[in-house]
Amino acid sequence: MSIGIAVAVLQIAIVGLGAPLLVGTLRTLKARLVGRRGPSPWQPYADLRKLLAKEAVVSTTTSWVFRATPYALVATLLTTALIVPVMTVRPPLAFAGNIILLVYLFMLGTFFLALAGLDAGSAFGGMGSSREVAIAALAEPTVIVAVFALALRANSIDLGRIVERFGGEPWLAANPAHLLAFAALFIVMLAETGRLPVDNPATHLELTMIHEAMVLEYSGRYLALVEWASAMKLFVFMTLLANLFVPWGLAEPTGPTTALMGVLALAAKLAVLTTAVALLETAVAKLRLFRVPELLAGSFALAFLSLMAVFVVR
């Protein structure tokens, strides 16, 4: 029981405090790859601290939905932090949630953010909401089918148990179903967290924005919460990808050593994933919006192939 609470607090701390560092590192890497010195990896912390000291300008056309959304986003993401195996194979809310709940928790956050985008009554917010829900809806079949393929092999949809079972498989890295599912979920991660080639997080042109367009009206502490939530979403997605597909380093939570090992393993895996995302974002251009469904259909095909691979091997 006390171990459970300690793990819960630690997981929230790691996700909550580590997310801005992840985003900062990604930005620094991308800058270095284009020949700039770039901001320091600790820059997002300074940004958040500054935002908390600013006043919040709230539009007169908005309602309580607009003001409640940042808190709802943070709540959903911190809850996912308790369900995902971050540094052990027994996350605190393992009994309460699994991969399907995770997907729908992300959708809960998207639901509120899209409503907040519509609430301001400007065309930018509406456009961002419309695009965001379209992409979220089209990415969902991929996630569920890939999850089904994973669940078939691990005989469970509980995340901790999947990690445990995969940790025991010797030829995991050579398993075609595994690799295909990873590719499919990698593309979905890019789509859901708003990275290139689906959405450019650094764009200033409203007509090209998807996620940014919905947060144009937020300022001050609300903006700080929304930015933090979006950094946490990237962190949780990457943690999921890292720990599900490269499960080594995670063990039962028996004490500080297992926790430390888990944290170090996670840091290493996230470093690799962040570098991969930075390289990809530097090398590709943003897709036209109406080409994104083709990309998502491609990722669905990969997930489907992964499933077929599992059936064939069985």
Next chain:
Amino acid sequence: MTRLVYGVVVLLGVAAVGLGGHGMTGGGAALRLPSVLPLGGLALTLDPLGGLFLALIGFAAIPASIYAFGDAAGARRGRFAYAVFVTSMCVVPVAANTMTFLIAWELMSLASYFLVLHDRQSKESVSAAWVYAVMTHAGLACLLAGMLLLGADVGSPHFEDWRAAAPTLTSTTRNAAFLLLALGFAGKAGVVPLHVWLPLAHPAAPSHVSALMSGVMIKLGIYGLLRVSLDWLGIGPPWWGAALLIAGAASSLIGVLYALVEHDLKRLLAFHSIENVGIILLGIGSAALYRVAGFDALAVLGLIAALYHTVNHAMFKALLFLGAGAVVHATGTRNMEAMGGLIKRMPWTAACFLVGSAAIAALPPLNGFVSEWLTFLALFQNMRLEAIGQNLVFTLGIASLALTGGLAMACFVKAFGITFLALPRSDAAAHAHEASRPIRVAMVTLATACVVLGVGPTLVIPAFGSVASAVLRTAPDAIGGDWLTVRVSGQFASVSTAAIGVVLAGLFFAPLVALRLVGASRRTRAYETWGCGRIVQTPRMEYTATAFTNPFKRVFDFFYRPTKRLDIEFHPESRFFVERIEYENPTRSIFEDWLYRPALRLLHAGARAAGALQSGSANQYLAYILAALLLMLVLA
């Protein structure tokens, strides 16, 4: 007088809930009156499945009738038809022989026909009622044929005799009966492609009636499908389950796709009913397939998922329809493009509609999520089946359920966002008033039911489990758990929406406290929306519902076949000045174009050809009589 009628219906609802609960827990009852009706008489039997549906009808009728107390204008006409409607619906689940069932069924259809014809002045209403009447009687013809066939083969019109004789039926009889009965019940449930009456009839009826039609009447079609595929005909061949699964996958996708592009609020909700019926069919189909393969525990799981979703859908659909009714009453229009900003003028309605939207979008920790989760799990277990064909059908079901979930969320972002948020798009919306107290009471009751069914699945799953195991005569082994958690198939999966709900609520308020502790600035200033410095902000600058669905129209244009209509009015003096631009992007239904119009054309052609028989000439008629006489002499 009106209040008296609706009050009686409320009491009837309470009685139905009590009786249904009694039946669900195993307390059976029977009533036989042989002389009242021909062919077996009036026979009523209460068993667990019937009890569940009876309780559901009663529980849904209560808020709908309370709504009618608050809607004086809409509730006066058709009050007796409403009473007949609810009473006949209550009789259907407990009917125990052919005549009782079909008479109650027909009364239900007729009463709802009159209710759909509520607004006799509008051509749209009249044509909707006509389509509804035709489709429902075509379904009745199928039901009649199927039931009479089965009754003739078994030798008795009583359902329990059919159950007992099921193993001895020939496979032709069994399949023919299944086909006829399933078609009839599927038409009533609104399964694709027999769904065309639903989006026409449900919006035309007054809102409390739409709530019952969508929430409960189509569930009686589901009730019939459950009886046919799992009860009366025993264990059938695998193609039944596969057909139900495929029909479910198709219905859920088609329903949500056409709902996305609807801007009539009530028609959007009607299409969502089609989608949810599809989801329920996924559960029933999986139950049937598992039963054939011998995995009875998994069949019970599938059935529990289907029953749970039936109840959940009744709750949130009724809630959404009542909310839509309040909005339509306040603004005088059903068109979403003329609404907006209602959250400030109708806060209670908006909050209840938000709960309903989150529930139907299957967002945790509400009830829609729990039943979709159970359906997913029932579908995931197909890995126990060996036939690769069946695995593929299940995978199709899984993929379509996932896509449906995402699209439903998108659709309700649109429905809630355009209707309630931002600025009012018309004068009527700007002067809307909050709904009266009875309507608010009805909506809050249903919203509370949604929340309770969501965070308390451990309270209701045992009840569904006992109903399902009574139907399939198996113990519900696959599903278990304690007061906090639902566990499926042992270690395979577990969920605890109560825990998630508590954690979400706690973490929602935690940042508020944390920000206070950290010393963040609490200053807030109100100012206009950022519009790139433009001088005015009018509702014309908001996003419209048509624009919101543009990405979907492009991706799924196979289903929509959108056409663009651009109408530009130029200034009489110069073509460089434009006075008015009107842009329309209507969609067409592929079912109307490919299925119903050709079928109707064929029917008309056939009728024209047969019309040649009625020539009006007396000589020809005498010749017919002579030919008939000769034929009879030869055959006799």
Next chain:
Amino acid sequence: MLRQLRTAVRTGIVTEACAPVGEIQRIGDRLASEIVRRFGRSLAIRQVDAGSCNGCELEITGLIGPHYDLERFGLHFVASPRHADCLLVTGPVTRNMAEALRRTWQATPDPKLVVAVGACGLDGGLFRGSYAVVGGVADVVPVDAVIPGCPPSPAALLAGLLEALGRRQR
């Protein structure tokens, strides 16, 4: 894709060091106060074109490139004034843009800075006295500092911004 990555790696970092001192004209004393300290590590800038000839914009665009790279100092450009701490205003304020500038200023949350750019920002520059021009930026919104030049080079802009924030760059 690989060709681009190879070029990137081969080119390396081309960022130049920033000039040690910047030239600004301070207007008012807000710059010396606590507001400036708050933005020491992170400043979000929203650039507003109040009728400029776009000469200053071209120089400002150089700031986000690899040679001048304002991001290394924690400064970055944002799209919405709601996200901004500092309005970087270019151009003499034309009559058509006066109201828009005012609304942009109102839409920015407090505490905020306004930095006017170039001779036009100071008092209308080349276009001073024209029938279409209101005057300098200070005639429409309260200004904290002006970076002189016509147009100021990106080095001057960067040094000026940092000077306005009271920072010595490393």
